[in-house]
Amino acid sequence: MELLVVFGVVAxxxxxxxxxxxxxxxxxxxxxxxxxxxxxxxxxxxxxxQNHDWLPRRGQGKMPTQTLTWYDDWFNALPPLLGQRAYLxxxxxxxxxxxxxxxxxxxxxxxxxxxxxxxLFGYGMNMALSVRxxxxxxxxxxxxSASTLVFMADGPAGYSSxxxxxxxxxAPAPFxxxxxxxxxxxxxxxxGHVMAFDAKYVGCGVSGDPVHPDACNRPDVRxxxxxxxxxxxxxxxx
Numbered sequence: 616m617e618l619l620v621v622f623g624v625v626a627x628x629x630x631x632x633x634x635x636x637x638x639x640x641x642x643x644x645x646x647x648x649x650x651x652x653x654x655x656x657x658x659x660x661x662x663x664x665q666n667h668d669w670l671p672r673r674g675q676g677k678m679p680t681q682t683l684t685w686y687d688d689w690f691n692a693l694p695p696l697l698g699q700r701a702y703l704x705x706x707x708x709x710x711x712x713x714x715x716x717x718x719x720x721x722x723x724x725x726x727x728x729x730x731x732x733x734x735l736f737g738y739g740m741n742m743a744l745s746v747r748x749x750x751x752x753x754x755x756x757x758x759x760s761a762s763t764l765v766f767m768a769d770g771p772a773g774y775s776s777x778x779x780x781x782x783x784x785x786a787p788a789p790f791x792x793x794x795x796x797x798x799x800x801x802x803x804x805x806x807g808h809v810m811a812f813d814a815k816y817v818g819c820g821v822s823g824d825p826v827h828p829d830a831c832n833r834p835d836v837r838x839x840x841x842x843x844x845x846x847x848x849x850x851x852x853x
Contacts (some may be wrong), residue, residue: 644723645796645811648769651719652738655767658693660807663755665696670753673740674775677790679730687752689740689767690775711735714772724795727772739770739777741841742790758840761805765838768792768802768817778838779818779831791819802836812836842845 650852662671674680679825683703686692690702705711712720714727721737729735744766745752758764759842770777771793780788792800794814802817803809815821818838820833832839 631721645799645801648722648796648801649809649811651722652767652801652809653807654697654719655661655689655693655738656803657807658696659689659766659805660755662693663697668756669751670745670755671740672745672747672752673742676742676746677780677788678777679732679773680734680736680775681730681732683734683738685747688775689717690736706734712737712793722769722795722801724733725772730773733775734775735772736770736775737772738767739774740767740792741765741794741838742778744778753840755805758805759837762808763837764805766803766805766838766842767794769800779820782820788820792817794819 622733625836659670663669671689672685672687674685674688674690675682683691683706692701699719700708700710701721711729711733712718714721714725714735715723725737727735741764744758744764755761757851768777769792771789771791774790777792778791780791782788782791784848790807792802792814794800798813798814800817800819801809801811816831816833
């Protein structure tokens with residue numbers, strides 16, 4: 616009888632501790648993710664200093680990332696500044712970052728698998744920055760306040776760039792930032808700081824504001840630094 620009581624007490628204690636341990640693991644994962652993003656934000660600032668204020672390119676846009684050969688895409692340009700190998704080099708040597716891996720490429724709470732082209736990313740650069748169709752990338756000093764402009768965020772597996780976009784059943788937007796952390800998205804800003812924001816606050820999956828219908832620009836979280844014209848308006852440049 617006493618042994619049954621002991622087992623019962625242990626079971627009760629285990630039931631009480633499991634949610635606490637689970638919450639602690641999530642908090643640790645979010646902190647490590649924020650640390651990864653902070654390193655990428657540091658790298659982009661070093662890159663801008665070394666390249667006359669220019670920013671790297673965002674990678675591909677709304678499609679899963681296929682092309683890896685552009686030297687100025689963030690995933691090739693920034694890693695050497697952190698003592699890491701460019702993404703193209705990792706892929707070429709069969710060392711693609713993996714879900715669950717302890718690296719700056721992967722959020723600890725990332726779920727998913729490589730895209731149809733065999734590429735996997737855990738973070739995405741702001742899709743509205745340094746787009747490939749522009750003749751030149753954007754410049755750090757010409758995009759407004761660096762403390763409010765998004766540089767990088769938790770992104771879906773297989774996408775190297777991300778932006779909030781209205782997602783519907785008939786027109787899904789799988790490139791939205793991903794709220795992996797209890798409904799929050801970790802975001803790194805151009806000035807280097809990282810914060811977590813509620814997914815709806817930053818516009819994930821919902822309609823945007825009247826000027827930027829595909830992204831909710833807010834005073835403290837900006838995805839666009841310019842006012843886009845209606846398609847097919849020409850890009851105004853940096």
